[in-house]
Amino acid sequence: MPLPYQKTDTLSLNDSIFSPIHMQHQSHIHQLPVELFQQILLLIVNDVSNCPSIFKLINTRISGNFSSPPLVFTRVCRLWRIIAHSTTGLWSRIHVALSGGDEPLKPFLPCLLQCWLARSGSRPLTLHINRIRPGHAKCTGLLGHTSLSQADSQLLEILQTESRRWETVVGVFRGNEWPSSKLDTPQLRALECGSSMLEKFNTSNLRRLFISIGITTSPFPTCKKLQHLYLQYASSTIIRSLSVTFPLLETIAVQHVAGGHEGTSSHLVTYPCLESLTLPLPLDLDKNPHWPTAIFDGLNLPVLRKLTLVGHPTKLGVDRIVAALEVTATCNLQVIDFRTFKPKDEVDVEVVEPLLSVAREISVCSAVLRCRASRD
Incomplete structure (x- = not known):
């Protein structure tokens, strides 16, 4: 238990190399x-x-x-x-x-x-x-x-x-390394840990979660109030299944999508509250023939406002994104933002212009590109 103030004052000047200030005038x-x-x-x-x-x-x-x-x-x-x-x-x-x-x-x-x-x-x-x-x-x-x-x-x-x-x-800790088998955390709102640690916490009021180690199955269904989810690794199947586990999600950000060779799923998946989605662009699209269809096929995103893609846009990548979003129920996609380490002027406007058929604006690191075309 915390020590009473009057018994021990560790946060004091004892053994300090600094001397208290003594001045005639304050x-x-x-x-x-x-x-x-x-x-x-x-x-x-x-x-x-x-x-x-x-x-x-x-x-x-x-x-x-x-x-x-x-x-x-x-x-x-x-x-x-x-x-x-x-x-x-x-x-x-x-x-x-x-x-x-x-x-x-x-x-x-x-x-x-x-x-x-x-x-x-x-x-x-x-x-x-x-x-x-x-x-x-x-x-x-x-x-x-x-x-x-x-x-x-x-x-x-x-x-x-x-x-x-x-x-x-x-x-980030393994579950068996904490002194207690279950941590009493009723006020917990934000958490970063490995997926195996989730069951150690009381996550009934959790709003923000960063899972720093990959997951192979859906997370524990105890975070019904979760609004913002960040995953270091996740498969297309996991991304699609999160809507059942976390129905109130407003933000999903994935650093690395594993399992790029998965086939597409035909069943309808709805994210009723999702406003922002962040995904990485594969470095080699030829080795990921199902990207991004494996994620977007049958996906219903009625309130999605922003799609962030981490990587440099290429013609093949843009063509696939357009094809995937054209069959995705996204009514109000406002912007597709590319997060790239290259300067904005190195992004070929003609390459990304086709995206205006599925979004109102195209931006690079939040700076809007001036395109000739415009979405109706």
Whole structure:
């Protein structure tokens, strides 16, 4: 359980290399209203998209990250420390790196994590959990084949005590590596994990899901409120079957479509709420003769507004897209957007113009192309 504030104050100036500021006259920042000072600290912490890191790792050695916000705020002076400790929003987002080291943790480190969580009060938590592969200095969300060390498990146990407050969780773990067989996460809204981990969470209120490892069967039908789904790998069959599992999907994004040689399906599939679909363009269309028919054949997309295709458009690819969409029930497709690393001016307008027969606009990285033709 989180440590009471009055018993242990790990987030303090003890052993700090910084000295408290003693000035005869207060600096201008110290004359600000507390509420405004808190907002400044929050802007500093939230200025980057990544969660603030609690630990600093050198190889597999772990220490407190007191050189970066928000921990660094506690080492400026007594006033900063008091305000930082009382600003729960500073501590509601956390990045925890698991070192994978065999050595037991120093007592200070679990205590630091407990105090960080305690400082967040009752706020919903955003967790980014990454594991470092033994022998590698790079921090990654992907697991190695070794089991979690005792030190890593100890940190996960501390995080798990606050699972009822988890709102966003990013981290890839095998199901049998968590201390508990089932995680109580009633507030969970966004999750990134492998498909085998889904059953570990209470996903009844999940809205956003990123499955970072391929799935061969439909995900668990416990996420009925899911609206946004991101898949690293998925087959055409999986993409088509998601409408049954997740009837309220508004966004689907797939990084890699596996099983390109599947035959087409003739049964009707409806996505009643799908507004945005993102798919990769195959590098070799000759080796993917059923793309994209295997996905779009019999697909009913009544409210689809945007189709994003990741890759450079070619004439063969465009011809196949037009053929597939012409037999797909899409009433209001507004734009087909190509996400390519090549400059916009390298996209041949004449190649993509036929797409205006099935969409109102064609764009490259959200920049609309000027085409001679226009959709009726």
